[in-house]
Amino acid sequence: MTCKNGAENCGVFGNVNSSYVKFVHSYLNITCESGAVNVGGIVGWGAADNRDCPFSYMDDCSYSGTLTLNGCSSYFGGLCGFTDWMQFQNCANYGNIIINGDGGSHVGGIVAVTDQSTFPGMKHCLNVGTISGTASYVGALVGEIIQYNLAEASWNFWMDGSAPCADSNKETATFMNTFKVSADELANGYVCERLNKNLAENHWYQVAGDAYPRLYNSESEMGSQDQRGEVLITSASQLSSNASDSVEGQNIENLIDKNPESFWHTDWHGQCQDANHYLQVALNSVFTGQITMEMTRRKSGDDHPTGITVYGSTDGENFTEITQLTLPFEGQGTVVSALFNVSGVKYLRFTVTNCGGNNYGFRTFWHAAEFQLYGNNENAIEDIKTVSPVVKGIYNLNGQRVNKAVKGLYIIDGKKVMVK
Ligand SMILES: [Ca+2]
Numbered sequence: 001m002t003c004k005n006g007a008e009n010c011g012v013f014g015n016v017n018s019s020y021v022k023f024v025h026s027y028l029n030i031t032c033e034s035g036a037v038n039v040g041g042i043v044g045w046g047a048a049d050n051r052d053c054p055f056s057y058m059d060d061c062s063y064s065g066t067l068t069l070n071g072c073s074s075y076f077g078g079l080c081g082f083t084d085w086m087q088f089q090n091c092a093n094y095g096n097i098i099i100n101g102d103g104g105s106h107v108g109g110i111v112a113v114t115d116q117s118t119f120p121g122m123k124h125c126l127n128v129g130t131i132s133g134t135a136s137y138v139g140a141l142v143g144e145i146i147q148y149n150l151a152e153a154s155w156n157f158w159m160d161g162s163a164p165c166a167d168s169n170k171e172t173a174t175f176m177n178t179f180k181v182s183a184d185e186l187a188n189g190y191v192c193e194r195l196n197k198n199l200a201e202n203h204w205y206q207v208a209g210d211a212y213p214r215l216y217n218s219e220s221e222m223g224s225q226d227q228r229g230e231v232l233i234t235s236a237s238q239l240s241s242n243a244s245d246s247v248e249g250q251n252i253e254n255l256i257d258k259n260p261e262s263f264w265h266t267d268w269h270g271q272c273q274d275a276n277h278y279l280q281v282a283l284n285s286v287f288t289g290q291i292t293m294e295m296t297r298r299k300s301g302d303d304h305p306t307g308i309t310v311y312g313s314t315d316g317e318n319f320t321e322i323t324q325l326t327l328p329f330e331g332q333g334t335v336v337s338a339l340f341n342v343s344g345v346k347y348l349r350f351t352v353t354n355c356g357g358n359n360y361g362f363r364t365f366w367h368a369a370e371f372q373l374y375g376n377n378e379n380a381i382e383d384i385k386t387v388s389p390v391v392k393g394i395y396n397l398n399g400q401r402v403n404k405a406v407k408g409l410y411i412i413d414g415k416k417v418m419v420k
Pocket of ligand 1: 258259
């Protein structure tokens with residue numbers, strides 16, 4: 001979705017008033033251009049002015065898309081842009097918010113701003129998505145809380161590094177009952193257990209290997225991350241490199257084992273002559289469409305890729321540049337690249353051109369704990385569109401519908417049938 005100048009109150013729901021928004025999981029990628037106002041991954045503008053229903057509620061909702069702001073000014077949130085009298089409970093932002101240019105006034109992982117009427121509160125919410133770039137009021141949970149007299153707040157968590165703070169009003173930080181947690185605490189179940197604390201039933205779920213809790217109470221309801229697109233790396237045999245380290249690069253399958261502890265490292269023993277260490281992916285089929293790259297960083301201080309040039313090839317021999325990706329480095333965690341378009345490509349090469357870390361700059365070698373690509377293959381969608389719908393009923397060979405097949409050849413429910 002693209003919101004241009006003049007677009008106001010945009011999301012899955014643009015404008016919500018005295019309403020319940022429940023069980024909505026948005027994977028929308030949203031790009032906002034200058035002049036767009038009040039944009040959220042789920043709700044653009046949430047309020048309540050009906051006396052019989054003095055609050056709006058958002059419960060058990062999540063956002064997993066990418067929200068990109070290009071020179072925007074006001075009110076952008078992972079779940080909700082602007083709100084007045086809306087309460088948030090069991091909500092999660094997993095999506096990344098990228099602020100380009102002059103960053104706008106208010107940006108929040110859950111909600112950008114709670115306006116001058118009373119904010120009725122936030123309970124059991126989580127932000128792990130990264131907000132990168134600058135704006136006047138940036139918060140992992142709320143950009144700015146303006147009034148909060150009635151607010152109820154408990155057990156709200158945000159990942160260290162996902163944003164500069166939980167909410168930009170320092171005086172509300174304690175009141176908001178927010179907790180900054182590490183990637184370790186997210187991965188080891190500590191946060192999941194507390195998100196479920198004092199709830200009548202569990203709303204949050206996590207299995208070993210998950211980097212963070214998810215908003216479902218059983219595995220069958222959990223769905224999959226595949227909704228971000230088709231998982232394009234399904235086997236380690238698709239992965240190769242010019243620079244696997246002789247010691248720590250032997251197990252390239254570590255990149256897709258869903259274990260944040262296991263990693264793959266490019267050559268740091270001086271054996272690779274090529275200064276451009278790449279990871280190559282052989283796609284399962286020729287691909288045309290949009291792709292995003294997701295990388296989970298290893299628990300280590302340095303050599304985390306922040307600049308990657310992507311090359312594509314049809315034959316695995318001749319590569320041409322497709323795009324250059326920039327990834328934030330703000331500690332550990334999972335980072336997602338911007339979407340990029342590829343056309344008729346079978347092989348992709350990810351050449352790391354820059355790294356971030358605590359002590360060193362770019363040293364040619366790099367490492368990652370997990371690496372995955374998600375894609376929306378336009379050809380696959382085309383295939384589905386061209387399948388003819390089955391016409392129910394009984395038709396003769398002239399295409400006329402009949403009540404009953406007597407004798408001869410008929411088309412019954414789309415299949416040719418000989419009736420004897
Ligand atoms: Ca791994």
